[in-house]
Amino acid sequence: EAGVVQSPRYKxxxxxxxxxxxxxxxxxxxxxxxxLQNLGQGPELLIRYENEEAVDDSQLxxxxxxxxxxxxxxxxxxxxxxxxxxxxxxxxxxSVNRVGEQFFGPGTRLxxx
Amino acid sequence: xxxxxxxxxxxxxxEGNPLTVKCxxxxxxNPYLFWYVQYPNRGLQFLLKYITGDNxxxxxxxxxxxxxxxxxxxxxxxxxxxxSDSALYFCAVRGTKAAGNKLTxxxxxxxxxxx
Numbered sequence: 001e002a003g004v005v006q007s008p009r010y011k012x013x014x015x016x017x018x019x020x021x022x023x024x025x026x027x028x029x030x031x032x033x034x035x036l037q038n039l040g041q042g043p044e045l046l047i048r049y050e051n052e053e054a055v056d057d058s059q060l061x062x063x064x065x066x067x068x069x070x071x072x073x074x075x076x077x078x079x080x081x082x083x084x085x086x087x088x089x090x091x092x093x094x095s096v097n098r099v100g101e102q103f104f105g106p107g108t109r110l111x112x113x
Numbered sequence: 114x115x116x117x118x119x120x121x122x123x124x125x126x127x128e129g130n131p132l133t134v135k136c137x138x139x140x141x142x143n144p145y146l147f148w149y150v151q152y153p154n155r156g157l158q159f160l161l162k163y164i165t166g167d168n169x170x171x172x173x174x175x176x177x178x179x180x181x182x183x184x185x186x187x188x189x190x191x192x193x194x195x196x197s198d199s200a201l202y203f204c205a206v207r208g209t210k211a212a213g214n215k216l217t218x219x220x221x222x223x224x225x226x227x228x
Contacts, residue, residue: 042218
């Protein structure tokens, strides 16, 4: 069974440019998470979806970040415009439900120049 | 608010020696605790979890963890470390339903196993 798929794996952009990350969760997993991981730190939750509904986006900087999971399967996380401080690894995870074990994708490493 | 502390940024151990990675937590209600491992340029991989029951939890790759309620600790252990165990280890606690079952991670501990 395929794990959580993320693309791209690496992205380098200049500040003020837009960027988007894509995540395809494990089949049958209703809950999807986006995490931010700064270098040498633990992941921090940005947003959690239950099917297509965003049920926890309290940590998402809504002035520049947006996310969607239109059909309750794959998801896109967007930053517009990107800032230097957004350089980090963006991890996607999924679980069967809100209390199930979370499975993580390989992440997208973003570098903002 | 829930929190996790991993007091050691790095742990160095010789191959074949026992490995311990420390973790303490703070959460309201019953603790649900997890350990994940992260290899370079890869996502987090689940090692083990404590939900209820026996305080000694066995997980993947020969790892185990001991839950101690009085000390609010959940230390990760391996009796005999391998060079391939060198990686970044994260402890995490899951909050209550009222807190959205949110998973909060510690800052991570880098393990270096020397041959």
